[in-house]
Amino acid sequence: MNGGALAGIRVVDLSRVLAGPYCAQLLGDHGAQVTKLEPVTGDLTRSWGPSRGDGVSAYYAGLNRNKEHLTADLASPEGRDLALRLLRDADVLVENFKPGTMERWGLGTEELLERFPRLVYCRISAFDGAGPMAGLPGYDAVIQAYTGIMDLNGEPDGPPLRVPMPVADLTTGLLAFAGVLLALHERARSGRGQCVDLSLEDGAMSLLHPAAANYFMTGEPPRRLGSAHPNIAPCDTFHSPAGELYVAAGSDRQFAVLVGFLGAPELARDPRFGTNADRLAHRHELNAALARLVAGLDPGVDLARALVTEGVPATLIRPLADVLDAPDAAERGMVTGLDGLRLLGVPIRLSRTPGSVRTPPRPLGADQAAVGAAST
Template sequence: MTDTRGSGGALAGVRVVDLSRVLAGPYCAQLLGDHGADVVKVEPPVGDLTRTWGPSRADGVSAYYAGLNRNKRHLVADLTRSEGRDLVLGLLADADVVVENFKPGTLERWGLAADDLMASLPRLVWCRVTAFGADDPLAGQPGYDAVIQAHAGLMHLNGDPQGPPTRWPVPIADLTTALHAFSGVLLALQERERSGRGQMVEISLYDAALSLLHPAAASYFMTGVPPSRLGSAHPDIAPCETFRSPLGELYVAAGSDRQFSVLVDVLGAPALAADPRFATNADRLRHRHELNAELAGLIGRLDPSTDIATELIARGVPASLVRPVEAVLAALELAERGMVAELDGLRMLGIPVHLSRTPGSIRTPPRAVGADVPREATPA
């Protein structure tokens, strides 16, 4: 991706103060920055905790931190001291958005209560990220992504049916929280155009994780049957499963009767489409194990020279070999589409939302703790 440090974006002119730490808040603020907002990240003197997670450069930018903190200026403020609080108050004086994820009561102890600041800065959009929200019995308690996955039932659904519950290997609760926070900020900024007033945007990791319980929650509400682990299978579609092929693990998702008919035709067993056990999706779900056995045999005996995934896709059946991450990130089309970028020697994922007139851009890399000089804020 071309370095477009001077370009605007859909959020050009929006000023954001990022007081958040770790993942959900910083990722939300990064998304705002990707689309042109002027984001100032304010860290404690020791830096964001994620600077210590995983491989790191000599300047204290870890790989984990780098994935969440581009397109930001990097300042330091000790909020337990008056000088640090004054710095933040100066930044807030001309800010449009603040993102924070402090435990309840922390900012109040430092004289930075949201209610007071929003009263004096009525256009300010305040984005608050918490673990469990304000009304949950666990309100105010810490909650990392894996704990939220367990608490919200996501972990219960993930893993082999005969195995233990398994953590999703990506921080799905944190990332989803960030996306909801991002959309909430945009909603509040849009509404401010009508009312002239900001508002509080609240999102918890727990609520965000609960929002991912589809179709498990919808099915349970309708039937009363508790959902269970299915491995890589789908609860409502068959076949939708991983099969071992001569070229590696193959995932096939034939969501319609037509797609199933094409699938078995490509596999050289068209009669299976007329088998009463497999005639409809409902039939295939009832006979899932018999169906999987039939397909496993057919796929396992394929000629190793047959690019079955490409053939199925070409005929309208969703399918893919299960690709390792390193192969995915090395694919040429990612760079061509801007989904792998490089800036100042640092490779990173790109911006997934592509706007035709005001595209996002990667302008500045993540930097060392306190690398930037505070800019004078406009008095309130």
């Protein structure tokens, strides 16, 4: 089996919880040798939610495969020495400590880049260093609230809601992964490493499309729309005899096909609904008409397949268990198993050097003896 696109790249993962470990896991999925150096008390996520009993919780398992697992107290001389020994041969460092912490330990960006000039130093913080919250800690839910994501999420007459997935952390982890690859690519030309600096705040703000674009153009603050779309109609959920149906007819042609399928082709000729702008202006009347038509559909019809076959983006809303247990999820490699754990797979598919899930998330310090001895 090939070693992956990043075979030969060595990563020291000092990060905890989510964005940093996710970035390091993505590097490991594609062949990098990742050594995770945890506090002696363990990554906080080892205690989050269901656990299999050896310190590997479900939350930890989803972010820490394809890594070697060591512990160190970086505030101690011994822990600092271990980190420096690992960094001697490392290409990438990932850390997400509170700003100033690494400097206090003598492991700050300037010190390490001077000592290891080829190192790509990936630094992730909660808030951007130039903002009023600079240097303060923050979790994903706090970032969602602070950056307006929660304000946009929810029903029009309901309160703001957190997006249930940690989108700020995951997005920042993906951006960190991309930033590390950019820095490694540039290093191949210059021979020099650099700092890759990210914050959850900026990562979350990068998700504010099209709300930000709409606000910049109109000056009108966005409103919560539930499952509807601010720029497209119809784009919403409708109750059908077979379940909740989500329809996103983004073009005039798709709308004409949709209402033809529903047995009401005259709606495409209705001046209230002739263009997307018309449909947005009369969104409530349109949704009421579509709701009546969808509610009367034959419950035996595979609505999602029938509509998509006709060119209308639509699907029944699937429960998560159905998504994860579907045979095609395993066939595509998006659900996989290792060491008795079910894990999500590798979404980036390379034809010659595909990523892979090779080693499971392990108990705290499981590789201490082997890796610690090798680094001396």
